[in-house]
Amino acid sequence: MNTTTDAKDYSPGLEGVIAGESALCQVDEGEHGLRYRGYAVSELAERSTFEEVAYLLLFGELPSRKELADFAARLHVEWPLSGPVEAFIGVTPPSAHAMDILRTGVSLLGMTDRDATDEGVSAPLGREGASVGSHDANLRKAVRLIAQIPTIIANAHRLAHAKRHVQPREELTFSENLLYLLTDRHGDEKARLMARVLDVSLILYAEHEFNASTFAARVTASTMTDLHGAITSAIAALKGPLHGGANEAVAKMLLEIKNRDRAERWVRDALASKRRVMGFGHRVLRHGDARSEIIQRHAEALSASCGDRRWYDIAKIVDRIMREEKGLYPNLDFYTAVAYVVMGIPRDLYTPVFVCSRIAGWCAHVIEQQDHNRLIRPRALYTGPEPRDYVTVNERG
Numbered sequence: 001m002n003t004t005t006d007a008k009d010y011s012p013g014l015e016g017v018i019a020g021e022s023a024l025c026q027v028d029e030g031e032h033g034l035r036y037r038g039y040a041v042s043e044l045a046e047r048s049t050f051e052e053v054a055y056l057l058l059f060g061e062l063p064s065r066k067e068l069a070d071f072a073a074r075l076h077v078e079w080p081l082s083g084p085v086e087a088f089i090g091v092t093p094p095s096a097h098a099m100d101i102l103r104t105g106v107s108l109l110g111m112t113d114r115d116a117t118d119e120g121v122s123a124p125l126g127r128e129g130a131s132v133g134s135h136d137a138n139l140r141k142a143v144r145l146i147a148q149i150p151t152i153i154a155n156a157h158r159l160a161h162a163k164r165h166v167q168p169r170e171e172l173t174f175s176e177n178l179l180y181l182l183t184d185r186h187g188d189e190k191a192r193l194m195a196r197v198l199d200v201s202l203i204l205y206a207e208h209e210f211n212a213s214t215f216a217a218r219v220t221a222s223t224m225t226d227l228h229g230a231i232t233s234a235i236a237a238l239k240g241p242l243h244g245g246a247n248e249a250v251a252k253m254l255l256e257i258k259n260r261d262r263a264e265r266w267v268r269d270a271l272a273s274k275r276r277v278m279g280f281g282h283r284v285l286r287h288g289d290a291r292s293e294i295i296q297r298h299a300e301a302l303s304a305s306c307g308d309r310r311w312y313d314i315a316k317i318v319d320r321i322m323r324e325e326k327g328l329y330p331n332l333d334f335y336t337a338v339a340y341v342v343m344g345i346p347r348d349l350y351t352p353v354f355v356c357s358r359i360a361g362w363c364a365h366v367i368e369q370q371d372h373n374r375l376i377r378p379r380a381l382y383t384g385p386e387p388r389d390y391v392t393v394n395e396r397g
């Protein structure tokens with residue numbers, strides 16, 4: 001009889017534990033670097049687009065020219081929201097956190113999705129045998145979510161700030177449209193440059209194996225529930241400042257520091273009072289995050305082109321002191337925040353922008369989990385009281 005789990009198998013926070021298989025992404029600090037389905041992320045960031053990367057993650061291969069054009073066209077067609085989601089946005093309090101609006105909005109989209117009732121009759125059921133959306137229906141839902149998530153974010157933000165409603169433009173790419181929806185910028189040289197850096201950040205954010213939000217999505221998906229339910233779990237997990245919320249927290253820090261003369265003192269004070277400096281450290285990448293170097297280059301170039309080096313200069317000082325004092329390296333969120341500040345993206349939308357990208361990875365993981373499902377159900381190391389006798393309420397006094 002299995003009465004207890006063995007302490008020797010226990011790793012707090014599951015650090016270093018291999019908790020499942022995935023063909024989506026290889027996180028390797030060594031010679032292989034970070035790869036999506038075998039392709040080096042550094043190469044994808046420089047040579048491809050977010051649409052190509054999302055397609056790669058969902059469908060397994062980079063798209064042909066025609067497949068890419070069809071995919072982009074489908075994204076464009078799928079952006080409108082269902083009536084109930086529009087109505088929900090209309091009644092959210094202006095003080096609501098954008099990630100909370102997104103979480104509930106995605107949950108509602110799940111009820112109104114055209115494939116909501118697809119029960120996977122013709123699909124390979126998971127090994128656990130329960131009914132779930134078919135592989136193809138899940139792919140269709142995934143494409144819709146990639147298109148609809150920016151719409152939820154933009155519509156809710158515009159309503160809360162009494163800004164005019166805008167719709168994605170057919171001639172713009174995904175990132176150009178996202179920039180347009182969030183900042184009203186499009187069409188000029190500066191907007192094109194910003195959209196390219198935004199696109200690089202989306203490529204870098206798209207996937208990172210069993211991080212907390214993806215793992216949350218996979219745990220949920222492993223019960224063979226619906227895709228939107230799994231994504232709702234992931235959004236809730238991403239919101240926290242130890243995960244996706246860090247990019248927003250970095251921007252808050254930069255704005256608080258305000259100018260480069262105050263940067264060194266600010267970081268030293270933070271460290272002296274044992275505060276965590278957001279955008280540094282990583283559970284897996286202890287010796288630096290290659291994605292950070294890529295976005296740093298782009299953040300620097302963008303800052304120089306826009307004549308706004310202030311945030312980058314502050315960030316460089318914070319970076320230097322964190323390396324010297326703590327041996328900690330910036331993660332992807334750190335210089336991404338610099339780029340987003342320069343682009344003028346509203347700060348409370350940084351983590352939602354992360355969702356615009358990571359939704360591709362999450363959906364690919366949900367589909368992968370359900371195609372080869374085994375319920376995720378680990379054990380706990382019991383730390384409670386020794387067995388004891390029950391005492392009736394009268395005897396307890």
Ligand SMILES: CC(C)(COP(=O)(O)OP(=O)(O)OC[C@H]1O[C@@H](n2cnc3c(N)ncnc32)[C@H](O)[C@@H]1OP(=O)(O)O)[C@@H](O)C(=O)NCCC(=O)NCCS
Pocket residue numbers: 241242243244246275276277278279280281282283284326328331332333
């Ligand atoms: C990402 C993170 C949660 C990883 O945490 P972890 O693997 O649990 O690392 P630990 O909490 O064990 O940290 C190890 C040591 O480094 C310190 N440390 C880690 N990140 C730190 C940070 N950002 N600022 C200051 N100190 C930090 C811890 O205090 C700890 O020091 P100690 O041993 O003296 O107590 C953590 O680095 C962090 O909180 N970073 C800031 C939030 C962030 O940027 N999140 C985005 C992640 S991609």
